[in-house]
Structure formats: C-alpha cells, structure tokens
Amino acid sequence: xxxxARGLRYAASAMANGKDTxxxxxxxxxxxxxxPVPPVHHNIGRLWRRGTPAxxxxxxxxxxxxxxGASGRHSLEExxxxxxxxxxxxxxxxxxxxxRLIVLAPHLGIEDVLRRVARLTRSPVLExxxxxxxxxxxxxxxxxxxxxxxxxxxxxxxxxxxxxHADGLTRLRELLTxxxxxxxxxxxxxESWGWRYLRKALRLGAVFGEPLTLQAVDAxxxxxxxxxxxGLSVDVLRQLAVESGGNVAVAHAxxxxxxxxxxxPLQWRSRLPAWPPESSPMExxxxxxxxxxxxxxxxxxxxxxxxxxxxxxxxVEHLAAAGLxxxxxxxxxxxAAGYPAVRTHLLGHDYVxxx
Amino acid sequence: MNELFRDLHTINIPLVLAILxxxxxxxxxxxxxxxxxxxxxPARLRHELLPLATVLRLTIYVAMTGLIVPLVTHPSRExxxxxxxxxxxxxxxxxxxxxxxxxAGMVALFERTYRLGDRVQIGDTYGEVRALNLxxxxxxxxxxxxxxxxHDKIWNTAIYNANDGARTMLCVAKFYLHPAHDGARVRxxxxxxxxxxxxxxxxxxxxxxxxxxxWGTEYKLKAYVLDGRDEFLFTTDMTLRxxxxxxNLGVQFALxxxxxxxxxx
Numbered sequence: 151x152x153x154x155a156r157g158l159r160y161a162a163s164a165m166a167n168g169k170d171t172x173x174x175x176x177x178x179x180x181x182x183x184x185x186p187v188p189p190v191h192h193n194i195g196r197l198w199r200r201g202t203p204a205x206x207x208x209x210x211x212x213x214x215x216x217x218x219g220a221s222g223r224h225s226l227e228e229x230x231x232x233x234x235x236x237x238x239x240x241x242x243x244x245x246x247x248x249x250r251l252i253v254l255a256p257h258l259g260i261e262d263v264l265r266r267v268a269r270l271t272r273s274p275v276l277e278x279x280x281x282x283x284x285x286x287x288x289x290x291x292x293x294x295x296x297x298x299x300x301x302x303x304x305x306x307x308x309x310x311x312x313x314x315h316a317d318g319l320t321r322l323r324e325l326l327t328x329x330x331x332x333x334x335x336x337x338x339x340x341e342s343w344g345w346r347y348l349r350k351a352l353r354l355g356a357v358f359g360e361p362l363t364l365q366a367v368d369a370x371x372x373x374x375x376x377x378x379x380x381g382l383s384v385d386v387l388r389q390l391a392v393e394s395g396g397n398v399a400v401a402h403a404x405x406x407x408x409x410x411x412x413x414x415p416l417q418w419r420s421r422l423p424a425w426p427p428e429s430s431p432m433e434x435x436x437x438x439x440x441x442x443x444x445x446x447x448x449x450x451x452x453x454x455x456x457x458x459x460x461x462x463x464x465x466v467e468h469l470a471a472a473g474l475x476x477x478x479x480x481x482x483x484x485x486a487a488g489y490p491a492v493r494t495h496l497l498g499h500d501y502v503x504x505x
Numbered sequence: 506m507n508e509l510f511r512d513l514h515t516i517n518i519p520l521v522l523a524i525l526x527x528x529x530x531x532x533x534x535x536x537x538x539x540x541x542x543x544x545x546x547p548a549r550l551r552h553e554l555l556p557l558a559t560v561l562r563l564t565i566y567v568a569m570t571g572l573i574v575p576l577v578t579h580p581s582r583e584x585x586x587x588x589x590x591x592x593x594x595x596x597x598x599x600x601x602x603x604x605x606x607x608x609a610g611m612v613a614l615f616e617r618t619y620r621l622g623d624r625v626q627i628g629d630t631y632g633e634v635r636a637l638n639l640x641x642x643x644x645x646x647x648x649x650x651x652x653x654x655x656h657d658k659i660w661n662t663a664i665y666n667a668n669d670g671a672r673t674m675l676c677v678a679k680f681y682l683h684p685a686h687d688g689a690r691v692r693x694x695x696x697x698x699x700x701x702x703x704x705x706x707x708x709x710x711x712x713x714x715x716x717x718x719x720w721g722t723e724y725k726l727k728a729y730v731l732d733g734r735d736e737f738l739f740t741t742d743m744t745l746r747x748x749x750x751x752x753n754l755g756v757q758f759a760l761x762x763x764x765x766x767x768x769x770x
Contacts, residue, residue: 316698316750350707351700431735435703455703456742498547500672500731502707 309344366396403486423473721759
C-alpha cells in the first residue's frame with residue numbers, strides 16, 4: 151500500500167511538472183516504432199547547402215554549439231525518466247504488476263533512466279554482474295534478486311547481463327526465468343541492439359509482453375530539443391532526424407561535430423565519422439559486440455571474439471582512429487556521432503537491426 | 506558458298522574490325538566495372554547483381570554476331586539458313602564439345618544451376634563460383650586454387666549448390682565425445698556457441714543432431730553463416746569455441762578415429 155500511494159503521488163507530481171515535454175517523448179509499443187523517412191531524392195549535403203547561407207558570405211551566421219540541458223531543462227536521461235514515470239504511473243502504482251521491458255536506442259541512457267525511476271519509486275536495483283561473474287556462472291548476482299523477495303525491482307541494463315560467449319547466456323536464462331516467475335513488479339531496461347540480439351538468439355518475447363520504447367523524434371522534436379535550433383533550417387532538421395534515426399542524443403552529437411569541424415556547406419557531411427574503407431571483419435565484430443553489450447572493457451570484448459589480443463586491439467584502434475568508438479572509464483563504446491555510420495555498416499552486412 | 510559470303514573487296518573491313526574491337530573493349534569494361542559496382546552495393550544485393558556481368562557479356566557477343574554477319578554475308582534468308590547449316594555441320598564435327606559447353610553455360614545461366622558467389626560441388630571440386638566464362642565455370646577452392654570446370658558437366662553430373670543464390674548458408678561443425686556426459690547440457694552449450702558467434706545468422710534456427718556410436722557420441726552443430734564466404738571461418742569459430750566450452754563442462758572427447766565419409770554433409 152505504501153508503494154501504491156507513493157506511485158500515485160509521484161505520478162501526479164510528474165504530470166504537473168512535465169507537460170512541456172509530453173509531445174517530445176512518446177512511449178509506444180516497440181512494434182510501432184518507425185524511423186524518420188528521408189525526403190525523396192534529397193541528400194543531406196544539398197539540404198545543408200540550401201538551408202544555410204552561401205559559403206564565405208559575410209552575413210553567414212555561425213551555428214552556436216548546442217548544449218544539452220539548456221533552456222532550463224533537465225538532462226536527457228532525467229527528462230526521459232520523468233516521462234517514463236508519467237507513462238507508467240498506473241503500472242508503477244501496482245506492486246504486483248507483470249514485468250515490463252523498456253527498450254531505448256544507444257546513447258539515450260536507458261541505464262540512467264531506469265536508475266532514476268528506481269530512485270523516484272524507491273525500488274531496489276539489480277546491478278549488472280561483471281564479465282568475470284558471467285563467464286564463471288556466478289550465482290551471486292542472481293541470489294541478490296532472490297534476496298529482494300517479491301517486492302518491486304528495477305533491472306536497468308539487461309544488455310550488460312550476458313556476454314556474447316558460449317558461457318555467457320546461461321545465467322541470463324535463469325534471470326529471465328526468475329523475472330517471469332516473481333510476483334513483484336519488475337522493470338527491466340535494455341539497449342535496442344542488445345534486445346534485438348537476445349530476442350533473436352533466445353527467441354524471447356513471452357517474458358515481457360510488448361516492450362515499450364520512445365518514438366523516434368522528428369524535425370519538430372529536434373527543433374524543440376536542440377538548443378538554438380533556430381540556426382538550422384527545417385530541411386536540415388529533417389535530414390538530421392533521418393541521419394540520427396530520430397535519436398536526440400545522436401542528432402545532438404552530429405550537430406556538435408558539424409559545428410566544431412567548421413565544415414563548409416558542401417563538405418560538412420565528410421566531417422562526420424565514416425566507416426574506414428580498408429577495414430577487416432575484425433572491426434565489424436568489434437563494433438557489433440560493443441553495440442549489443444552497450445559498451446565493453448577490452449578484456450570482456452576479447453572474450454566475445456575468437457582472435458588474438460593483438461588483432462582485437464588493432465581493430466579497436468582502427469575504429470577509434472575513425473572516431474567511431476571511444477573509451478571512457480575503461481569501457482569502449484560506439485560514439486554518438488559515429489553511430490549512424492556503424493549502424494549502416496552493420497545492416498549492410500545483414501546484422502540484426504536495432505529496432 | 507561464294508554466293509553466301511560477300512566478295513572481300515565489298516566487305517567493310519574497317520567497320521567489322523571496329524565492331525570486333527569495340528565489342529572486346531566493352532566486354533573488358535564489363536569485366537572490370539561490374540564487379541566494382543557490385544562491391545560498392547549493399548552486401549545483401551551481391552548475389553542478385555553478380556550475374557549481371559555474365560548476362561551483359563553474352564548480350565554483347567550476340568550483338569556483335571548480329572552486326573557482323575550481315576556485313577560479311579549477302580543478307581537473304583536462304584543464304585542465312587545455308588550459313589547456319591554449314592556452321593552447325595562444322596560445329597558438329599570440329600568443336601562439338603566446345604559448343605556443348607557454351608550451350609550448357611547458357612542453360613546454367615537461365616536455369617540458375619549456379620550463380621556467381623554460389624558455393625558448389627561439381628564432381629570432386631568444391632568452392633565458390635567466381636566467374637561464368639563462355640565455356641567454363643571458374644571455381645575457387647578453399648585452398649585458393651582456381652578450377653575451371655566445363656559447363657557441359659551439367660548434362661550428366663549432379664551439381665551440389667550449398668547456398669543456391671542466397672548469401673547465407675548452412676555450416677556444420679562436428680564433435681565426437683566420450684559417451685559418459687550430460688547430453689542436454691552439451692546440446693545447450695553447442696547451441697549457445699553458435700548463437701554467440703559473430704558470424705552467425707540469427708534469423709535462422711540453430712540445430713544440434715546427436716547420434717550414438719560404439720565409440721561415443723557424435724554431435725553435429727548446424728547453424729547458418731551470414732556470408733557464405735565465411736563458411737570455413739564460421740565452422741572454425743564454432744569448433745574452437747565449443748571445444749573450450751565443452752572442456753569447461755568437464756566433457757571428455759572421444760579418442761577413436763572416425764573414418765571420413767565421402768561427400769559433404
């Protein structure tokens with residue numbers, strides 16, 4: 151009852167405070183997700199040229215660097231978390247609700263979003279295990295779930311609870327069985343590449359019912375989110391929406407990259423990270439593995455690919471030099487600005503799509 | 506025959522030469538340009554676009570013949586039929602095998618017995634179809650040896666086509682285990698090995714076939730590779746990673762040698 155009352159209070163509060171973002175963050179069933187469609191025969195370079203004054207023009211305005219969280223807004227993850235809490239108000243109010251899965255595209259911060267929802271609803275969080283725990287079939291982290299009893303639980307990063315390794319799926323199956331069987335409300339988050347991989351590999355579907363995701367943001371949404379978007383024409387915003395797949399974090403990174411590169415109208419697209427032309431399958435494997443796990447330390451990455459450490463390191467360095475991946479706190483991730491190029495490359499090689 | 510062909514001094518020899526040279530240059534250009542275009546196209550379209558080169562070359566040859574024949578013969582129906590008859594006679598006696606292969610090549614092209622990029626076995630030769638020439642199909646074996654097989658093999662030889670125009674294809678890794686083991690755990694481990702391979706096509710199901718023998722248990726791990734060109738890399742990946750995973754399970758491998766069975770699985 152306490153949880154129920156807390157959930158209702160939070161939902162009412164969130165609804166009162168967040169009317170301005172209701173249009174931007176639309177939660178939909180995953181099957182209804184649609185990427186923005188490019189205008190016919192348009193290419194982004196031409197539109198950029200058309201949408202901005204001519205090069206060397208004395209009156210040419212410079213695009214101010216966009217800043218996330220400007221205009222008095224919260225961070226991206228906070229906004230998404232708040233909108234999710236509003237959307238799930240009824241579900242959160244019932245401590246015996248069936249499990250729900252939230253799927254978000256890379257760089258939308260699924261893990262932080264669900265941690266914030268967990269804080270707001272005072273639900274315990276099941277932390278992801280280390281790669282060593284996964285590979286040694288450690289039961290400690292599963293025991294933590296059992297210790298939580300039948301109360302509400304948030305599992306913020308399903309994509310970090312397995313490893314693309316022959317020994318890396320065993321405990322995940324047990325976790326999914328536990329989640330399916332427990333009576334307490336379980337909110338699970340997963341990045342889109344990880345979810346698509348698990349759904350295909352493990353033939354999942356029945357455990358969570360229909361997952362929820364954010365609808366791709368269109369040009370209007372980008373204009374609303376990107377600060378100082380007035381420097382961009384509608385056509386450019388449309389193309390950014392297409393290029394980023396309606397992902398505000400990726401669109402933000404693209405604009406930042408373009409502005410920082412000081413690219414001329416005709417050349418700006420060439421300044422975005424591109425897949426290196428002289429690449430080997432190793433680079434493809436590295437990028438794919440990083441995407442389905444939402445980033446990996448180098449030792450865990452090496453466990454997912456049958457190759458020598460030198461070969462893997464060379465692949466990592468090659469992608470990093472191209473600006474497609476980067477390291478932060480020992481974890482390698484696909485960069486937001488490089489994500490469109492990586493996604494295009496992987497889809498061209500018949501890898502499973504992100505949505 | 507004198508009435509069939511034009512007098513030498515009435516034949517526009519420069520034009521005939523120009524057609525021959527132009528045709529040869531166009532064929533050479535097709536050989537170079539089409540593979541490059543295919544390489545730039547999305548990988549999933551590779552198998553659809555690769556036959557384009559062969560079709561274009563055949564079209565050029567037919568067009569050259571159609572242009573040159575009227576230039577060197579008197580263009581009447583009777584004379585043309587006579588030319589065909591004479592040609593058929595000459596072909597029948599002199600180059601029947603060559604003609605048979607050329608015709609078989611056209612049949613193979615339109616029946617799609619094999620296409621560029623297919624992985625085929627013809628007789629004892631197994632490999633990837635790399636070129637469809639007028640008389641032969643060029644197959645590159647896993648040992649990187651080019652084998653030129655005449656098209657007329659299709660008249661009386663079974664053609665095994667592993668991917669039949671698709672990019673993906675089934676690969677099989679075999680394991681021979683000591684009979685004392687937990688079969689269900691081995692099966693799950695083998696399936697997980699295939700599912701976690703970066704080469705695996707997850708749109709297709711993974712299967713494990715087990716059979717018991719006096720010396721132990723034979724497992725066949727069957728999974729589809731994303732790109733047929735990675736057939737042996739995928740099989741190697743599955744074999745080595747499964748071997749390590751099975752050793753972690755404490756499973757012992759069978760030590761009795763098994764005689765290889767002819768043909769592919």
